[in-house]
Amino acid sequence: MTRRRIAILISGRGSNMTSLIEAARAPDFPGEIALVLSNRPGVAGLARAQEAGIATLAIDHKVFSRREGFEEELDHALRDHAIDIICLAGFMRVLTPWFVERWTGRMINIHPSLLPLFRGVHTHQRALAEGVLVHGCTVHFVVPELDAGPIIAQAAVPVVPGDTEETLAARVLAQEHIIYPQALRMICDGHARLEGDRTVFAKGWNAGGALRSPA
Incomplete structure (x- = not known):
């Protein structure tokens, strides 16, 4: 290999x-x-x-x-x-x-929101202010426009009553640590690649799961 x-x-x-x-x-x-x-x-x-x-x-x-x-x-x-x-x-x-x-196609980033929502900074604060019930993180290819590249992987977490920026950020960060290595593996082994303005995947995945909030 x-x-x-x-x-x-x-x-x-x-x-x-x-x-x-x-x-x-x-x-x-x-x-x-x-x-x-x-x-x-x-x-x-x-x-x-x-x-x-x-x-x-x-x-x-x-x-x-x-x-x-x-x-x-x-x-x-x-x-x-x-x-x-x-x-x-x-x-x-x-x-x-x-x-x-x-x-191009060889640089990736992780962003603390479910893009295309909340590009830029202060994502957790903005998510709480908007009252969303689901928040998360995204791994994407880097393009000239900030936080606008084709998506490789995402993880969603619930936003619960009483959340602060700190508690929500900690929950999102735990998922970042999971999906960033997964996305990098897919890029390295060719299972995900950039074609034009899209991410192309070499194989499918289980479509049966769902996150519901409130559960």
Whole structure:
């Protein structure tokens, strides 16, 4: 089995990064975490990756006068490490169309809402304000438009009376840690791929389940 080389891009503690690292340790996982890269030197996620024996790199975006200069350096580093697939995991930089198009179909992100609902930030706060009864998370391909790429995987959780942003976020994060490794596996083994503006799946799945809220 040829394992795809994966880079995880972070800006902080690397919660989803850790779930991807753990999943990739399985002997049958079709990819290996070859690099963890941060735009913020010294963040906790870099130390976590180093403890796991993974190569790390920090490219401080603040030293570049142009966004393009940072992205050119980022692109060079990824290619120097022979990266096949990029996972954004709490990477707090909006990427330019130039960079996104260079990695089309090979860069994925996880977002804390059921896209296309609640693109952008403060998703849990907005979900509570709108009074939705179901919330969740989405793994999607990255496209130039923010949080608008074709969907690879989603998980839904109930919104219950008394929820706060913190309690809802914790419930969603637990699902993020499940579906992000699943989505990455599908990308690495070719079971999900980007074709035009759609995600194409190589096989079907069980259509019998449902989440109802209130249950």
